[in-house]
Amino acid sequence: MKHYDDIEWIFYKEKILSDEKQIEMEEHLYRCDRCMEIFLSLIDKQEVDKAGDSISENFTADLMANIENLRYKPKTKVKKSNTRFKDMFVYYAAVASVAVVLTLGGFYSGLVDMVPQIGKSTVERHNINAPNVVADVSGKIVSKTSSFINSFEISKSREELR
Secondary structure, three states: OOOOOHHHHHHHHHOOOOHHHHHHHHHHHHHOHHHHHHHHHOOOHHHHHHHHHHOOOOHHHHHHHHHHHOOOOOOOOOOHHHHHHHHHHHHHHHHHHHHHHHHHHHHHHHHHHHHHHHHHHHHHHHOOOOOOHHHHHHHHHHHHHHHHHHHHHHHHHHHHHO
C-alpha cells in the first residue's frame, strides 16, 4: 500500500490536487490509519474553530430528535422454504439427469465393446466358417448410406449443369 507524505496531505487539505488525485487520497484515508493520523495532525485550532462556527449549537440535540421521530418498520418476512425447495428440486433433478446420461453412455460404450467379442467367441466355439453377422449388417448399412449420399451428390451436380 502506497502511503502519502506530509506535503501531499497539505496539498490535499488545500485542494490543490486534481479531482482524481483528491478522490484517490480520500479513499486511501478510509483504509490507512497511519495516513489518517498524519492528515489529522495537519489540522490546526483555527480550522477546528472555523468548522465549529458552521455547525449550530443544537446540532446534536436536533439530530437525536430526528432519530427518535423515525418509526421502526420491521421487514416483511419472505417465505424462503418454498423457494429453497424449488432450488433443491432443480439441483437434484440436474444431478439425476447427469447420472442417467453418464450411466447410459457407459452402458452403450460397454455394449459396443462387447458385441465384437461375443461374435468372435460364438464363431470360435462353433468353428463355423460363415461370415460375421454383425460385420455383415454394418457393411450393408455403410454401403446403403454411401449410395444414398452419392445419389444426392449426383442430383446436385445435374442441377448445377442445367
